Amino acid sequence: MRKRSSKIGGQAVIEGVMMRGERSIATAVRLEEGGIAVESRYIKPAKDKNVLFRIPIIRGVLNFFGSMVTGIKTLMRSGEVFGDEEGEPSKFEKWLAKTFKVDIYSVVMFISVLLGVALAVGLFVFLPLLCRNGVEALIPQESQGSVGVNIGLNFLEGVIRLIIFILYIFLTSLMKDIRRTYMYHGAEHKTISAYENELPLEVKSVQTMSTYHDRCGTTFMVLVMIIGVLVLSVCDLELICGLADDWAPNRVVKFLADLGWRLLLMLPIMGISYEVLKFLAKFDNALVRALKFPGKLMQKLTTREPDDSMVEVAIAAFTTVMAMDADPNLPELSFDTNELYTNVRKKLESMVEDKADVDWMICHVTGKKRSELDRLTYIRHSKVELLEEMARRRQAGEPLWQIIGNADFYGYEIDIDRNVLCPRPETEELVHEALKVINEESSVLDLCTGSGCIAVVVAGKTGARVTASDISEKALDMARHNAQKHKLEDKIVFVKSDMFADIEGKFDVIISNPPYIPSADIDGLQREVKDFEPRTALDGGDDGLNYCRTIAKEAASHLNEGGRIFLEVGIGQAQAVADMLTDFKVTTTNDMQGIERIVCGVKK
16 A cells, blocks of 8 residues: 555656656656766646646546657657767658758657557557458358447457557567666656655665556556457447448448547547546555456566666656656756757858868867768767857857867877967977987977977987976976876976076977067967967067077077077078077978978087
C-alpha cells in the first residue's frame, strides 16, 4: 500500500528517462562519457487546460494523443543528444528539409511518427482485420452476415490483436537497445514507487522497489486491447449503421470501410480505458488486483531490472520535476543537441568576412582537420554558441589566433593571449637561420621572448640550454606555460629583465625579435594589431630602432668568442641595423617575399 500519492509519471527514452509532473517535464539521459544531461521545461497545469480535459471519455482521448506527441518529441529529443556530427541524413530527408524550409530533425521526427503510426495501424488494425476476413471466407455463405457470426468474428479479431500486441512486445524485448530502454522503464517505476513509499531517493533505496507500477502506460495499452475486444465485438459496422449485408459494391470497399470504422472506434475505446484505469487506481482489493493482473503480467515484458547508473538517471529526472513543480522560478534546462552544419556555417560567414577564418574556428571547436569539414553534418549546440562568440570577437577586429588561443609556430602549438604577440612567419624564418648553428651544447639567449615561441622551438629542436627574458611578467607567465606545455621547463630559464639589465653570463647565440615599429606608424596598423596586441611588444621608438641600438651596443659583451646574433627587423631596417653591429661580421637574409628581414652577425 502506497504511503503517499504522486501525480508524477514518466516514460523511458533513449538511454534515459522522462518524468512529467503537474507543471513541468524533465528528461535525463546518460551521456557516452558517463555524465547525466537533463533537459526540462514548464507545462500548463491540468486545471488551466481547456474544459474538454475535464470531461470523462473525451479527456482520455485528448490525454492519450497529448502524451503520444510529448512522448515522441521527448524520445526524438533524447536521440539528438547522441547524434553523430558526421551522420548523414538521407537524400529524401534533405529534399524535404530544403523544400519545406524545415530543420532536418523536424523532418526525421515527422517521418518517424508517420512510420510509427503506419506500423501501429498495420500491425494492430489492418492485420487482425485481414485475419478476420480470412476466417470469415471459410464460413459457409449462408451463415455469413448473421449477428452471432459477426460478433464471434469480431471477438476473434480482438483476440488476434491482443496476441499480436503481446508478440510484438516480446520480440522487441529481445533487441539489445530496446531491452536497455525497458531497463530504464524499470528504473522509472522504481523511482516513483520509492517516492510514494517515502523512501529516500537514493540508488540503494530505489533499487529495493519493484519494477511494477499501477499507473504504467503498459497497463493502459492492455486495457485498450481488452476493452477493444469487447467494444469491437458488439459494435459491428453493419449492425450499428443498419446496413444490409451486401451494401458494399466489392470486398475492397468493405475492407476499407471496416478499417476506417475500427480506427474511429479506437477513440471511445481509449477514452473508456482511461476512465477504467483512473477508477482502478483509487482502490486496492482482490477484485481490483485481479483486473490489474493482465497489465501486471505485461509489465514483466516491458520492464527489466535496471543497473545503478540507470536508477541515477531516473532519480535526476524525478528530482528535477519535483523541484520545478515546487518552484516555478527555477530555470528551464536544455540538452546539448546538434545543429545543422550548413546553417551554422552560413550564419558564421555572415559575421566573419574571411571564410578561411571560419574554417579555422570550426576546426578549433570541433577538433576536425580543415580537409574534414566537408564531411560535417551537425555541430553540437554548445559548440555553436562558442563559435558565435568567437565570430563576434573576430567581427570586432580581434586576431583569429588570439581568439583561438594558440598558433602553430615551426611545428609547435604555442598558446597566446593579449599579453603577447602572435608568432609570425618571418619569426619562423629567424628561427630557421638560428637553428643552423645551434646544437645541444649551445647556450642561447632569447631576448624579448614574449610568448616563448623562439625559446620553445630552439630548446625542443636542439636540446640547447635557453635563457628567455622579457620585461613583462605577464608575457613571462605565458612563456613559462608554453615551456611546460611542451615539457621543456627543465631546458629553459626565464628571467625578467629590461633588455640586458638583469642578464648574467655569456652565451653562444643571442636571438631576438625586438619591438621595431616606429611609434608614429602604430596607429596606422591593422585594427587587429594596434588594438589587440601589446604596444610594448610593437613600439620601437621614433624610428623603430631603439631596441636594436641597445642590442648592438651590449650584445657582444654577452657573447662568447665566435658567438652569433640573429635579429628580426622591420621592412627597410636591415641595412641600418647591420651598420650598428660594428662588433660583428654581418650578413642579411631575405624573407619569403624577398625582403631583407633577418640580420645575422658573428662576433669578431
